[in-house]
Amino acid sequence: MLLADVVAASRAASATRSRLAKTAAVAEALRAAGPDDAATVAAYLSGVLPQRRIGVSWRGLATLPDAAAEPTATVAEVDRALTTIGAVSGSGSAAARATAVTELFSRLTSDEQDYLRALVTGQVRQGALDGVMLAAVAAAADVPEAEVRRAVMLAGHTGPVAAAALAGGREALAQIGLEVGRPLRPMLAASAPDVDAAWEQAAVEGQGVVVDGKLDGIRLQAHRDGDDVRLFTRSLDDITDRLPEVVEAVLTLPAQRLVVDGEAIALDGAGRPRPFQETASRTMSSTGVDELRATVPVTPYFFDLLHVDGEDLLDLPATERFARLADLVPEPWLVPRTTASSATQAAEFFHQLVADGHEGVVVKSPTAPYAAGRRGAGWVKVKPRHTLDLVVLAVEWGSGRREGWLSNIHLGARDPGTGDFVMLGKTFKGMTDEVLAWQTARFLELETSRKGHVVHVRPEQVVEIAFDGIQTSSRYPGGMALRFARVIRYRDDKTAAEADTVDTVRSLRG
DNA sequence: GGGACAGCATC
DNA sequence: GTCGGAA
DNA sequence: TTCCGACGATGCTGTCCC
Numbered sequence: 031m032l033l034a035d036v037v038a039a040s041r042a043a044s045a046t047r048s049r050l051a052k053t054a055a056v057a058e059a060l061r062a063a064g065p066d067d068a069a070t071v072a073a074y075l076s077g078v079l080p081q082r083r084i085g086v087s088w089r090g091l092a093t094l095p096d097a098a099a100e101p102t103a104t105v106a107e108v109d110r111a112l113t114t115i116g117a118v119s120g121s122g123s124a125a126a127r128a129t130a131v132t133e134l135f136s137r138l139t140s141d142e143q144d145y146l147r148a149l150v151t152g153q154v155r156q157g158a159l160d161g162v163m164l165a166a167v168a169a170a171a172d173v174p175e176a177e178v179r180r181a182v183m184l185a186g187h188t189g190p191v192a193a194a195a196l197a198g199g200r201e202a203l204a205q206i207g208l209e210v211g212r213p214l215r216p217m218l219a220a221s222a223p224d225v226d227a228a229w230e231q232a233a234v235e236g237q238g239v240v241v242d243g244k245l246d247g248i249r250l251q252a253h254r255d256g257d258d259v260r261l262f263t264r265s266l267d268d269i270t271d272r273l274p275e276v277v278e279a280v281l282t283l284p285a286q287r288l289v290v291d292g293e294a295i296a297l298d299g300a301g302r303p304r305p306f307q308e309t310a311s312r313t314m315s316s317t318g319v320d321e322l323r324a325t326v327p328v329t330p331y332f333f334d335l336l337h338v339d340g341e342d343l344l345d346l347p348a349t350e351r352f353a354r355l356a357d358l359v360p361e362p363w364l365v366p367r368t369t370a371s372s373a374t375q376a377a378e379f380f381h382q383l384v385a386d387g388h389e390g391v392v393v394k395s396p397t398a399p400y401a402a403g404r405r406g407a408g409w410v411k412v413k414p415r416h417t418l419d420l421v422v423l424a425v426e427w428g429s430g431r432r433e434g435w436l437s438n439i440h441l442g443a444r445d446p447g448t449g450d451f452v453m454l455g456k457t458f459k460g461m462t463d464e465v466l467a468w469q470t471a472r473f474l475e476l477e478t479s480r481k482g483h484v485v486h487v488r489p490e491q492v493v494e495i496a497f498d499g500i501q502t503s504s505r506y507p508g509g510m511a512l513r514f515a516r517v518i519r520y521r522d523d524k525t526a527a528e529a530d531t532v533d534t535v536r537s538l539r540g
Numbered sequence: 541g542g543g544a545c546a547g548c549a550t551c
Numbered sequence: 552g553t554c555g556g557a558a
Numbered sequence: 559t560t561c562c563g564a565c566g567a568t569g570c571t572g573t574c575c576c
Contacts, residue, residue: 124574159561306551310550511566
């Protein structure tokens with residue numbers, strides 16, 4: 031198949047807002063691709079590179095060579111070229127990569143160049159990603175979407191499932207099972223503003239809910255096959271070599287083959303959670319692991335059991351999986367957990383866990399099976415919310431659907447000593463289209479200067495901001511930054527002189 | 541040897 | 552990661 | 559309900575470059 035055919039399908043998907051029409055356009059391309067190209071085409075049309083990382087992004091594609099006149103490049107050729115580019119390493123690799131990029135892009139037409147650049151930089155915007163692709167695979171192979179979804183969960187990636195479905199239909203999909211050693215997509219949680227709302231979503235008549243502590247670490251899926259242990263992140267990266275103490279822990283469990291799901295987190299000497307940044311630093315570094323594990327050890331906390339000694343547990347009700355987990359994993363490696371027969375009980379557990387320094391809770395339906403890739407009502411997370419009244423210091427012009435609107439706002443806290451404002455971060459979240467329109471007009475009124483896409487404004491507009499916590503920052507002058515900041519509302523009843531101060535923010539850091 | 545930068549990952 | 556819009 | 563696309567802060571690695 032030609033890359034131009036993929037570009038055309040992407041165009042067709044972009045051209046309509048109807049999800050069904052997008053699905054049809056993608057499905058047609060899948061059918062046309064044939065078994066050899068299906069996996070690559072499925073990846074491309076869901077905005078993903080099969081190679082995942084190739085060491086080239088926006089900067090490396092800023093200037094492209096002259097385009098070809100006619101489309102000749104095949105999907106397979108492009109895929110091979112990208113694999114080659116991704117494999118280059120060592121001294122001189124930047125130049126070698128640039129040469130290979132130029133060579134590849136010079137064979138593409140202008141439309142193909144634009145598309146491949148967007149694909150490589152993760153900027154494909156066709157209103158169709160993995161969700162539409164699932165439906166498209168089902169349509170193209172004439173198989174039930176639920177079976178595609180399940181196969182993708184178990185295989186971890188859509189491309190190979192698309193290829194299997196097109197080549198062998200339902201029988202081929204049924205061959206895709208849970209394999210110990212191969213990561214599967216982790217189940218995700220929906221979110222709710224408070225425990226009552228979470229209870230409403232997850233509670234089962236007569237059984238209440240299971241409430242888990244939400245630990246502020248990184249997601250961890252552990253596979254054991256005899257003496258071989260593999261550890262995977264939420265995005266299915268293999269991080270086995272980074273966490274030897276977790277490998278050792280898994281090897282002590284009384285089963286030869288198992289798959290467990292949990293969270294890895296660094297604790298301090300008193301057993302309280304360290305700031306997320308410290309867990310992140312430890313779990314993401316792959317050099318000097320031996321010294322690191324001595325100073326910042328990581329503890330696994332498991333909350334689900336997916337497979338044990340030949341038996342898949344995914345479809346069992348949560349309470350049964352959890353009981354089997356508790357039989358297998360010693361208490362120190364189990365996530366804090368309780369059952370609650372009322373929202374009030376669940377709220378008590380929430381407050382206790384937050385007091386212990388944890389991020390919140392995940393409220394779980396006792397009957398829900400393990401279902402990846404969807405944020406259904408089976409699991410619902412709840413975190414405490416903090417708010418501050420801050421002052422807008424500057425605004426950035428938006429892009430995409432926010433083109434022409436002032437979007438991303440720079441947030442500052444008052445410094446009572448100097449009368450200045452100290453920037454604590456930015457946010458573009460929480461604005462309706464109506465608010466976007468209002469703030470565009472408002473900040474153009476307050477404009478003092480412009481630099482690039484940043485509009486600086488007189489620091490007069492107060493905005494109420496919600497956030498999850500304070501992080502230490504080397505980027506911002508106060509040494510602090512807000513985590514997950516979002517707009518609640520603009521406050522016209524407060525002047526900048528009444529905004530919250532850096533001292534208030536500092537006291538929240540704890 | 542060490543800082544700057546780009547890319548990619550975590551949340 | 553959060554959030555709003557849209558199917 | 560579900561999916562998509564607006565974009566956030568931070569830390570590590572590999573490479574370049576002085």
